[in-house]
Amino acid sequence: MALVSVANLTRIFDVSKPWLNRVVERRKKAFLTAVSDVSFDIEERSVYALVGESGSGKSTIGKILVGLLPPTEGSVKIRDVDLARERDAARVDAVRADIQMIFQDPYASLNPRWRVRDIIVEPVAARGGETKGMAEKLLEQVGLSARDAGKFPHEFSGGQRQRICIARALASEPKLIVCDEPTSALDVSVQAQVLNLMSDLKDDLGLTYLFISHDLTVVQHISDKVGVLYLGRLVEEAAPDELFDDPKHPYTQMLLEAAPKLGEFGREVDPPKGEIPDPINPPPGCAYHPRCPLAEDICRKERPEMRALRGARVACHMAE
């Protein structure tokens, strides 16, 4: 059974001006749909990657998953517990302890006034658990030295800090780790170290990752299944090989075509047309139709449903 099951998830933010401005300037309330009717499952011990450009809602989904934001509609069930609606505090608490998060910026996500030891054991200490010797063990597990436990975050480089973040995420022995762009702030050689560490830990500890990234090559490297988001909607979902060899949604095709490729020197790309539309006034029908080369009348009127197509799921009227 799937560890995480996301069903018809929608999140709407109220981005209206303050009420006085609305009265004086005669503006209506404005709503931004960050995530719109997204459904997917994450199998246990697998890596599910969410990719998309800025504003596609990938981080919002991550935050809803760990319970930092409530969903507006739909549900997220982790081991059959809906965190936002479950009444039984004990069940919520048990699931909560199984979820951890790693953030993009290792400079902003470690408290500069705390020693590394205290940072790492906090998820356990906060629940009153026994923490003796735990930080030292975890530091060695992520490739740092036990002696580093007494240091402060500023004494470490970006890659080492990200290792500390990973050690902290591992402290409560979670099942699921939500990684929001964990290597985007790192250099390539350090990124390689962190990605290797993450896949080793996954194998050793039987972890499940939700891996949020904008970098297609990283996603292809690490994931077992990829979901492509556009303007808060899931447009395609497939195993990475399938997705990269045979992208079915025109947006996925455009993304793959536009991504710089190492082996193709002086490649002339026909640059993609247009930009992501305003999420406050998304286009009717399929959100991608204004930029889509295949768009026809139906795309402008009807939002395509997710449907199965050759081992993938795709939300497109035209894909064949």
Added chain:
Amino acid sequence: MSEAILSIRDLTVEIPTRHGILRPVDGISYDIGRGEVLGIVGESGAGKSMAGNAVIGLLSPPARIAKGEIHVGGTRIDHLKGDAMRRLRGKEIGMVFQDPLTSLNPLLRIGDQLTETILAHLDVSRSEAEKRAVAALDEVGIPGARERINSYPHEFSGGMRQRVVIALALCAEPSLIIADEPTTALDVSVQAQIIALLKSLCRNRGTAVMLITHDMGVIAEAADRVAVMYAGKLAELGPVRDVLTTPRHPYTDGLMGSTPLASRGKARLHQIPGAMPRLDALPSGCAFHPRCPYAQDKCSADPGPDLADGNGAACWFPLPHDAKVA
């Protein structure tokens, strides 16, 4: 390669501190020809931006050019002061920074920023300058240039803003553009648009471009030649195809190995152990030797050899080795 637009010889940038002198850029030399794109790659702290800032005279004190020469279009510019440098900056050398929002004045309409730049550098009337401003916006592909010229920077999206910055860099028709991570803050699809734009401008106008980035993919697609920097020095320099497919410096080899590639699938990524050394604790000899799988005694004693006539690798034991070390 035709005449060199930019020619750097033995450029060294120093920052004096209480604990001694740091050298973020240490004796680098290269040329960029007319219409050529030279990619500068390296990880954070390699000194690639510092080298770019030295060329355009934007080193913030106490950083200073300690040694070496910079020639642009045959004129030496590294010793120019205040006013002389200001006339040159923008006129001969255009600059595109990473973050388009911070390089535009949020309080001025973009038309005013463009005409101000044109009037400062070219001897034209105000109406002519305005005409040129519209033409510049047109050239970088901003739709409805005539109307958009009265907009403020915040009214543009990230990609459009970067186009405005490129228009600003181009409007005085410089012969050299320094683009410092121009697409790092942008999405993939917009990045592809900006790279295509830079390449076509370079081709049509014969502008030389110094493209500073950490993204090997961008380099592969946009650059003619590439310079790999490590700890302030050039590790390797050469035609982009040669350097990326058959790297000769172990650092370049390691960088290429750690980049996730479609063709490699899920195989484990090659790791370069350790991290870039801090400037105040540079190892002796070749700065890469503590991380180098092929290092020998000579490497910790002698700094790497100079790049022979501006090509090749600064390494005592360049790849490929006859007997591969595991």
